[in-house]
Amino acid sequence: MLSRARAGRPAKLVALSVGWLLLVGAQGTGRPPNPILYMTGTEHYTTGGKDWVRHRFDVLNKDEYPADMFAPAPGLPPCGSNANSSRSWVDFFDSRGKRLYGFCALGGPDMLGSIWFATEEGTVPPSYVYIEINDRQTNTKYRSNLADTTM
Amino acid sequence: MHIFRSAALALAAIAGIAGASSPAAAQATRTWVSGVGDDLNPCSRTAPCKTFAGAISKTAASGEINCLDPGGFGTVTITKSLAIVCDGIGGSVLASGTNGIVVNAGPTDKVLLSGLDIHGGGTGLNGVRVLRAESVVIRNSIIQAFSTPGSRGISVEGPAAVTVAGTAIVNNTTGLSGQVISAGDNLLAGNGSDGQFASTKASQ
Numbered sequence: 001m002l003s004r005a006r007a008g009r010p011a012k013l014v015a016l017s018v019g020w021l022l023l024v025g026a027q028g029t030g031r032p033p034n035p036i037l038y039m040t041g042t043e044h045y046t047t048g049g050k051d052w053v054r055h056r057f058d059v060l061n062k063d064e065y066p067a068d069m070f071a072p073a074p075g076l077p078p079c080g081s082n083a084n085s086s087r088s089w090v091d092f093f094d095s096r097g098k099r100l101y102g103f104c105a106l107g108g109p110d111m112l113g114s115i116w117f118a119t120e121e122g123t124v125p126p127s128y129v130y131i132e133i134n135d136r137q138t139n140t141k142y143r144s145n146l147a148d149t150t151m
Numbered sequence: 152m153h154i155f156r157s158a159a160l161a162l163a164a165i166a167g168i169a170g171a172s173s174p175a176a177a178q179a180t181r182t183w184v185s186g187v188g189d190d191l192n193p194c195s196r197t198a199p200c201k202t203f204a205g206a207i208s209k210t211a212a213s214g215e216i217n218c219l220d221p222g223g224f225g226t227v228t229i230t231k232s233l234a235i236v237c238d239g240i241g242g243s244v245l246a247s248g249t250n251g252i253v254v255n256a257g258p259t260d261k262v263l264l265s266g267l268d269i270h271g272g273g274t275g276l277n278g279v280r281v282l283r284a285e286s287v288v289i290r291n292s293i294i295q296a297f298s299t300p301g302s303r304g305i306s307v308e309g310p311a312a313v314t315v316a317g318t319a320i321v322n323n324t325t326g327l328s329g330q331v332i333s334a335g336d337n338l339l340a341g342n343g344s345d346g347q348f349a350s351t352k353a354s355q
Binding site for chain 1: 188200223245272
């Protein structure tokens with residue numbers, strides 16, 4: 001019994017090593033992880049004669065995105081009249097995939113900490129939302145979890 | 152002519168059938184909210200909603216919204232007879248920068264709020280703001296942290312008999328404003344100014 005347990009040790013070590021190598025390998029691909037979205041609060045404001053609620057969110061793992069993903073990209077299609085929009089655009093969607101709002105000129109990954117969408121006061125917001133970071137240079141989309149819109 | 156009249160009648164009949172079979176927005180007498188619900192749901196017990204505001208449009212007048220589990224269910228404006236009952240569960244309303252629960256119902260409407268934690272997050276305007284109703288009863292609840300200048304725990308600003316029982320009104324700029332009747336076992340503490348109950352009556 002004892003000898004069988006001892007014999008199992010090398011196998012366990014090999015399995016752990018393979019797992020570690022796979023993990024390192026995955027990190028080594030350089031592909032940032034999908035964003036982890038969570039709500040930070042709401043803000044009430046008035047504009048255009050209407051009352052609005054701004055639903056604020058943060059991306060927990062925003063530090064894992066390289067700065068150049070959000071650098072100005074004049075070589076890519078403009079965002080309206082802004083020819084200097086960022087390489088990656090960020091869009092909010094409700095759980096059914098309807099686009100709610102977007103950002104096309106975030107200056108860096110740190111700005112993922114202050115993204116938002118707004119609804120008119122008195123309107124029930126979607127219960128859950130997600131974001132998609134669209135790296136237009138590599139044509140890669142990073143989709144987040146569904147995040148609550150209430151606290 | 153006869154053909155046209157027949158065609159028109161047929162079209163009218165089809166339209167009538169289509170209208171009759173279109174899904175009506177049915178309202179349930181009792182609806183449910185859950186921290187893992189979704190306002191796209193019908194707010195039934197097995198498919199609960201996510202917020203009070205999402206549930207109220209699916210709740211019939213004189214109906215009741217219940218909480219299935221603890222959670223933050225958002226601010227709401229009540230415009231009809233309604234009970235929100237979350238006793239023993241912990242139904243929370245976080246009202247940063249806004250009012251927690253606004254009652255702006257008809258002159259014969261009755262509202263009951265029970266088992267709620269209405270939290271202003273330090274920036275809320277009023278915990279419960281009553282503009283109009285026949286009666287509003289607040290019981291077994293906590294109203295706290297409405298602490299910006301001018302904020303109130305309970306603010307009665309229009310015609311309504313507002314009765315409070317078993318409720319803690321704490322850490323607000325002003326605890327009570329307007330005509331509020333105490334039915335006993337209330338706690339007023341930590342407010343910049345507690346305000347006063349207009350009268351006290353036997354516990355409900």
